[in-house]
Amino acid sequence: xxxxxxxxxxxxxxxxxxxxxxxxxxxxxxxxxxxxxxxxxxxxxxxxxxxxxxxxxxxxxxxxxxxxxxxxxxxxxxxxxxxxxxxxxxxxxxxxxxxxxxxxxxxxxxxxxxxxxxxxxxxxxxxxxxxxxxxxxxxxxxxxxxxxxxxxxxxxxxxxxxxxxxxxxxxxxxxxxxxxxxxxxxxxxxxxxxxxxxxxxxxxxxxxxxxxxxxxxxxxxxxxxxxxxxxxxxxxxxxxxxxxxxxxxxxxxxxxxxxxxxxxxxxxxxxxxxxxxxxxxxxxxxxxxxxxxxxxxxxxxxxxxxxxxxxxxxxxxxxxxxxxxxxxxxxxxxxxxxxx
Numbered sequence: 402x403x404x405x406x407x408x409x410x411x412x413x414x415x416x417x418x419x420x421x422x423x424x425x426x427x428x429x430x431x432x433x434x435x436x437x438x439x440x441x442x443x444x445x446x447x448x449x450x451x452x453x454x455x456x457x458x459x460x461x462x463x464x465x466x467x468x469x470x471x472x473x474x475x476x477x478x479x480x481x482x483x484x485x486x487x488x489x490x491x492x493x494x495x496x497x498x499x500x501x502x503x504x505x506x507x508x509x510x511x512x513x514x515x516x517x518x519x520x521x522x523x524x525x526x527x528x529x530x531x532x533x534x535x536x537x538x539x540x541x542x543x544x545x546x547x548x549x550x551x552x553x554x555x556x557x558x559x560x561x562x563x564x565x566x567x568x569x570x571x572x573x574x575x576x577x578x579x580x581x582x583x584x585x586x587x588x589x590x591x592x593x594x595x596x597x598x599x600x601x602x603x604x605x606x607x608x609x610x611x612x613x614x615x616x617x618x619x620x621x622x623x624x625x626x627x628x629x630x631x632x633x634x635x636x637x638x639x640x641x642x643x644x645x646x647x648x649x650x651x652x653x654x655x656x657x658x659x660x661x662x663x664x665x666x667x668x669x670x671x672x673x674x675x676x677x678x679x680x681x682x683x684x685x686x687x688x689x690x691x692x693x694x695x696x697x698x699x700x701x702x703x704x705x706x707x708x709x710x711x712x713x714x715x716x717x718x719x720x721x722x723x724x725x726x727x728x729x730x731x732x733x734x735x736x737x738x739x740x741x
Contacts, residue, residue, distance in 0.1 A: 403462035404489060412453030419446035458494035463487045466505040468548050470555045473497040484551045500555060504546050506615055509567050512539040513623065519568075525623070526572050528579035530587060536579060539620040542571045542603060550611035557610070566610045571617075574602035587622060595619070 422443040429439070463469055463485060471481040474496050485499060492499060510517055511524045517539075518524040525537045544567060546554060558565055578598040582591055600617040607614045 405457055405460035405462045408453055408460060409457035412450055412457050415446055415450035415453055419443060419450050422446060455494045459491050461485065461490045461492055461499045463490070463499075463501065466503055467501050468504055468546075468551050469499040469501050470552060471497055471499055480552070480555070482552065484548060486548070500559070502546055502551055502555070502560070504548050504551075506543055506545045507563075508541055508543050509563060509571070510539075510541040510620075511568075511572065512541075512620065513537065519563075526575045528576040530579055530582060530584045532583045534584040535625050536584065536587065537623040538575055538579070539623075540571065540575060540599075541618040541620060542567055542614060543616040543618070544607060544612050544614045547611060547613045554611040562610070562612060566607065566612060570606040570610070571603055574599050574606065578602060584624070592619070592622075 422439055426439045426443065461469065465487045467487060469485040469490075471485060471492055472479065473481055473493070475493065476482075490499075509519050511520070511526055512518040513523050513525045515521050515523070525539050527535065527537055529535055546562075554562060578595055579587065581598070582595055586592075587595055596617065596619045599619065600614075603617055604614040
């Protein structure tokens with residue numbers, strides 16, 4: 402409780418006591434009882450009540466977030482030129498009064514949900530995009546009164562500034578900005594640009610009406626049921642196309658993998674064939690060299706010797722026709738006479 406309210410409370414008590422004394426005096430007088438002392442008390446209470454009421458009416462206490470405009474009958478224009486700031490102030494009782502204004506930040510919300518907006522019911526902003534689509538937007542404007550411009554605000558709007566300035570300015574700015582963008586741009590690439598356009602326009606228009614905008618929040622964008630269904634169908638088609646593309650890529654990868662496997666098998670077969678051929682060449686070369694070595698080592702005597710070695714063990718003499726080669730004597734046998 403501030404000091405002004407305290408004085409007004411005490412003054413109220415004094416007035417009640419004064420009236421109580423007056424009633425008591427009438428009752429005692431009607432009963433022919435003395436009321437001399439009550440008259441003095443009534444006068445004292447009356448003076449105290451008037452003084453306390455005057456002091457209470459002259460003292461004005463403003464909170465830290467409050468400024469006041471002094472409405473004065475002594476001023477030619479009907480108000481003081483300078484507003485009162487936070488703290489305790491004195492005004493002329495019963496001749497001047499103070500209209501209080503909050504300079505704290507205030508939020509004005511326009512939303513679909515009735516529990517969120519400043520107005521009950523669906524208070525979202527309906528707007529049409531550049532391509533004719535209807536959208537519904539939830540938004541909040543955060544603003545504050547500029548103390549330096551409070552007098553002018555009071556002259557123009559008094560305490561009607563929220564309904565007569567903030568609300569219409571915000572809704573008009575949102576509709577105007579939305580009409581400059583296509584629906585696809587609003588929901589994707591240019592939402593930030595849309596918010597900035599709205600913010601700039603609201604700030605300019607509120608400043609022209611002595612109100613400072615501190616921030617703007619685009620809370621939600623909702624589409625008509627028809628467009629929402631079309632968007633959903635488009636998303637489904639895009640997902641199906643992506644799935645088909647994935648399947649095609651997967652099949653390509655599988656085909657490439659099979660091709661690489663076949664190529665590897667073919668390369669392995671070629672390498673194996675080349676290895677076999679090289680092996681046969683090496684083997685043939687070895688056999689040729691062996692045969693060459695053998696052929697170089699064979700003599701007629703060696704052939705005859707090997708021939709004889711293959712004869713049966715009981716053969717002692719071999720007759721050959723005249724004119725042919727001689728034969729060697731068998732081991733351990735005497736050389737026989739030549740048979741003609």
